[in-house]
Amino acid sequence: MPNASRGGVAQALDAALGAGTGARWTDFLGRAREAWDRTRRPLLEETQWPNWQVLAAREPYPALPVRRLLRRERRATTLAEVGELELREPRLRALLESYALAAGLDAERVPASAAVLPFIEHTFGVWAVRGGLRALADAVHGRCVERRVEFVFGSEVTRIVEKDGRAAGAELADGSVVEAEHVVAGIAPAVLARLLGGTAPWPADGVPPRTEGAARLLVLLALRGERPDGTVVRTVLHSPDATAERAALAAGRLPDRPTVTVLRPDDPDRVPGAGHEAVTLTVTVPAGAEVPEGYVAELIDRVGAAVVPELRARVLWHETLTPAAAEEATGTPGGAVPAPALAAGGGRWLHPANSTALPGLHAVGGWSHPGGGLPHAGMSGALVAGLIVEGAGFTGST
Numbered sequence: 001m002p003n004a005s006r007g008g009v010a011q012a013l014d015a016a017l018g019a020g021t022g023a024r025w026t027d028f029l030g031r032a033r034e035a036w037d038r039t040r041r042p043l044l045e046e047t048q049w050p051n052w053q054v055l056a057a058r059e060p061y062p063a064l065p066v067r068r069l070l071r072r073e074r075r076a077t078t079l080a081e082v083g084e085l086e087l088r089e090p091r092l093r094a095l096l097e098s099y100a101l102a103a104g105l106d107a108e109r110v111p112a113s114a115a116v117l118p119f120i121e122h123t124f125g126v127w128a129v130r131g132g133l134r135a136l137a138d139a140v141h142g143r144c145v146e147r148r149v150e151f152v153f154g155s156e157v158t159r160i161v162e163k164d165g166r167a168a169g170a171e172l173a174d175g176s177v178v179e180a181e182h183v184v185a186g187i188a189p190a191v192l193a194r195l196l197g198g199t200a201p202w203p204a205d206g207v208p209p210r211t212e213g214a215a216r217l218l219v220l221l222a223l224r225g226e227r228p229d230g231t232v233v234r235t236v237l238h239s240p241d242a243t244a245e246r247a248a249l250a251a252g253r254l255p256d257r258p259t260v261t262v263l264r265p266d267d268p269d270r271v272p273g274a275g276h277e278a279v280t281l282t283v284t285v286p287a288g289a290e291v292p293e294g295y296v297a298e299l300i301d302r303v304g305a306a307v308v309p310e311l312r313a314r315v316l317w318h319e320t321l322t323p324a325a326a327e328e329a330t331g332t333p334g335g336a337v338p339a340p341a342l343a344a345g346g347g348r349w350l351h352p353a354n355s356t357a358l359p360g361l362h363a364v365g366g367w368s369h370p371g372g373g374l375p376h377a378g379m380s381g382a383l384v385a386g387l388i389v390e391g392a393g394f395t396g397s398t
């Protein structure tokens with residue numbers, strides 16, 4: 001499918017899945033747009049509403065009333081039901097549900113408001129950073145250094161220091177204390193609570209912290225031979241048994257034949273050298289899952305059979321990034337990855353506010369409002385900057 005082209009996607013769907021499927025998808029995106037328009041400000045651009053319960057209670061997706069012969073009228077309440085009642089065609093439903101899975105969410109549990117996930121992608125497009133995500137971190141670091149920000153790497157914070165009822169700094173693993181007017185914590189809620197000596201970081205009437213979240217398994221492949229011209233950048237290889245995959249994830253087990261996203265970017269800065277290709281496989285797995293090498297070998301074989309011809313013969317080397325490695329790098333238990341905040345569902349899919357119960361302590365990043373994924377985590381940074389510079393009355397974009 002073409003990137004960020006509604007018309008192009010509709011044509012591609014009609015050609016691949018049958019006449020009329022393109023229009024059905026386009027109509028669905030039109031309804032998803034309404035959910036986006038209703039939630040873009042509170043769930044991306046503004047600090048958390050004090051009356052967040054409104055977002056928790058109201059479903060912003062205008063589900064179609066569907067009446068079947070001799071049955072009562074139904075409206076979708078979950079994303080899977082949007083697929084069942086409004087998209088109907090099994091492969092179109094699989095396309096829809098793959099957006100939930102890619103965000104680590106279960107389409108059968110997540111509210112219909114998750115329709116904003118495909119809407120965002122189909123409207124604003126898929127993006128990648130040339131040279132890989134590391135290049136983005138390097139650019140942000142370079143810009144901060146220019147602005148005289150001082151970085152201290154490799155120094156673990158072991159406690160957030162409180163003085164006179166305010167956050168007053170951070171104690172480091174070597175026992176030293178760095179004093180601060182404001183402390184900004186970009187870590188998982190359980191870690192933040194630990195740094196506060198077990199005290200709950202947010203007030204009892206706020207959005208409760210999210211503890212669950214699936215992890216990702218990444219297999220980075222360096223291949224002999226160039227990427228053929230015109231290669232599809234992203235292919236989703238669906239699980240042949242989505243029900244079994246969902247059940248395995250819910251039970252905390254590795255799915256036998258999981259959905260695999262295959263990325264083949266056209267980026268000369270990411271290959272081991274001329275005449276090579278870099279391919280990344282991403283699989284949603286339960287947090288904390290142990291991944292045997294045989295599991296990775298099977299993934300490579302499945303992708304070789306369906307997406308990248310001669311894959312096994314072309315592999316120069318591969319590296320595997322497991323949930324354990326993500327836990328090691330981020331401190332998040334099980335290497336769980338936070339999902340973006342979503343409306344409805346009783347508030348279960350929201351993340352706690354950027355302001356905390358302790359004045360002077362701000363929560364930032366994927367585990368706080370408005371949730372995970374780089375764009376959302378980035379917005380939380382902008383909101384916290386506003387709260388610090390403008391004060392507690394700051395509400396975000398106007």
Ligand SMILES: Cc1cc2nc3c(=O)[nH]c(=O)nc-3n(C[C@H](O)[C@H](O)[C@H](O)COP(=O)(O)OP(=O)(O)OC[C@H]3O[C@@H](n4cnc5c(N)ncnc54)[C@H](O)[C@@H]3O)c2cc1C
Nearest residue numbers: 156157186187216326329330331337365366372373374377
């Ligand atoms: C394998 C994988 C693939 C992903 N793919 C995508 C993707 O394709 N697109 C997308 O948008 N998002 C993706 N994500 C999610 C994205 O990486 C996160 O949403 C984002 O990194 C969250 O940023 P953050 O700043 O909240 O936390 P993190 O990036 O986790 O940063 C937290 C930092 O805090 C440090 N830290 C923790 N505890 C302490 C302590 N006590 N003292 C000092 N430092 C500490 C950690 O070392 C870490 O550097 C992926 C995540 C993973 C793991």
